[in-house]
Amino acid sequence: MRIAQVVGSVTLNLNHASFERASLKVVMPLEPSVEHQNLVSDGEIIVAWDELGCGVGAMVAISEGTEAARPFRPDKKPIDAYVAALLDTIELDWQQIKIMNDHKILE
Numbered sequence: 001m002r003i004a005q006v007v008g009s010v011t012l013n014l015n016h017a018s019f020e021r022a023s024l025k026v027v028m029p030l031e032p033s034v035e036h037q038n039l040v041s042d043g044e045i046i047v048a049w050d051e052l053g054c055g056v057g058a059m060v061a062i063s064e065g066t067e068a069a070r071p072f073r074p075d076k077k078p079i080d081a082y083v084a085a086l087l088d089t090i091e092l093d094w095q096q097i098k099i100m101n102d103h104k105i106l107e
Contacts (some may be wrong), residue, residue: 001061001062001063001084002029002030002061002062002064003029003030003039003059003060003061003087003090004027004028004029004030004046004048004059004060004061004062005027005028005030005041005057005058005059005060006025006026006027006054006055006056006057006058006059006060007026007027007028007045007056008025008026008056009023009024009025009026009056010024010025010026010047012024016078018075018076018077018078019077019078022049023049023050023051023053024047024048024049024050025047025048025050025054025060025083026045026046026047027045027046027047027048027060027062027081027083028041028043028044028045028046029041029042029044029046029062030059032092032094032097034094034097034098034101037094039090039092046062046064046080046081047081048060048062048068048079048081048082048083049068049077049079049081049082049083050083051071051083052083052085052086054083054086058086058087059086059087059090060083060084060085060086060087061083061084061085061087062081062082062083062084063081063082063084064080064081064082065080067082068080068081068082069082
């Protein structure tokens with residue numbers, strides 16, 4: 001699971017039948033930057049299925065890959081990312097993140 005910020009939404013003109021009434025959001029995954037002591041994006045953009053009604057600017061947790069389709073089982077959805085949670089606050093221990101970076105645990 002990764003932390004991401006919602007930066008937009010997707011509107012489909014034609015879609016696969018399993019996307020009926022889908023809400024798709026454009027999200028940017030974020031990573032901790034010890035230098036700035038903030039979460040930053042590397043510019044990657046992902047489209048994620050949203051059932052929580054998140055808006056632009058919201059911080060979310062996304063699941064990706066096979067795990068993203070699990071909430072729909074036994075139905076099959078052709079998705080690769082799913083908004084799993086809306087995040088109210090995020091608290092990071094910057095000292096611990098620096099130690100992990102120094103030991104190459106975070107990459």
